Amino acid sequence: MTRVRQKKLLLVNPVNSSRAGFSINHSSRFPPLSLGVIAALTPADWDVEVIDENFDDFSFREADLVGITAFTSSANRAYEIAAI
Numbered sequence: 001m002t003r004v005r006q007k008k009l010l011l012v013n014p015v016n017s018s019r020a021g022f023s024i025n026h027s028s029r030f031p032p033l034s035l036g037v038i039a040a041l042t043p044a045d046w047d048v049e050v051i052d053e054n055f056d057d058f059s060f061r062e063a064d065l066v067g068i069t070a071f072t073s074s075a076n077r078a079y080e081i082a083a084i
Contacts, residue, residue, distance in 0.1 A: 006047045010063035011035040014070050014077035015053035032069050053077070060084055 013032050032052075039048045051058050058081055070078035 004045075006045060007065070008061075008063045009039075009042055009046045009048045010061055010066045011038060011048065011050045012058060012066065012068045012078075012081055013050075013052040013054065014058070014068065014074045014081055016071070016074040017077055034069050035067070038067060 013035060035050050035052075039050055042048050049061065049063075066082075068078050068081055
């Protein structure tokens with residue numbers, strides 16, 4: 001029996017490099033709901049990983065598909081991640 005490789009979906013929320021969250025207060029760091037919704041709606045034959053740079057550092061990972069969400073304030077970092 002041949003085992004089918006699971007496809008990998010990587011979802012990324014980049015961080016504004018000048019500050020985290022919506023204000024100086026670190027308690028304002030909230031994960032975006034959109035990535036959770038996409039992860040929940042992804043078919044079961046996909047392996048989904050969510051990286052939120054407010055909480056974890058991004059590093060290159062092999063993936064079949066990458067989704068990136070961003071606020072205008074973190075758009076430059078989103079472009080950096082997309083280039084990787």
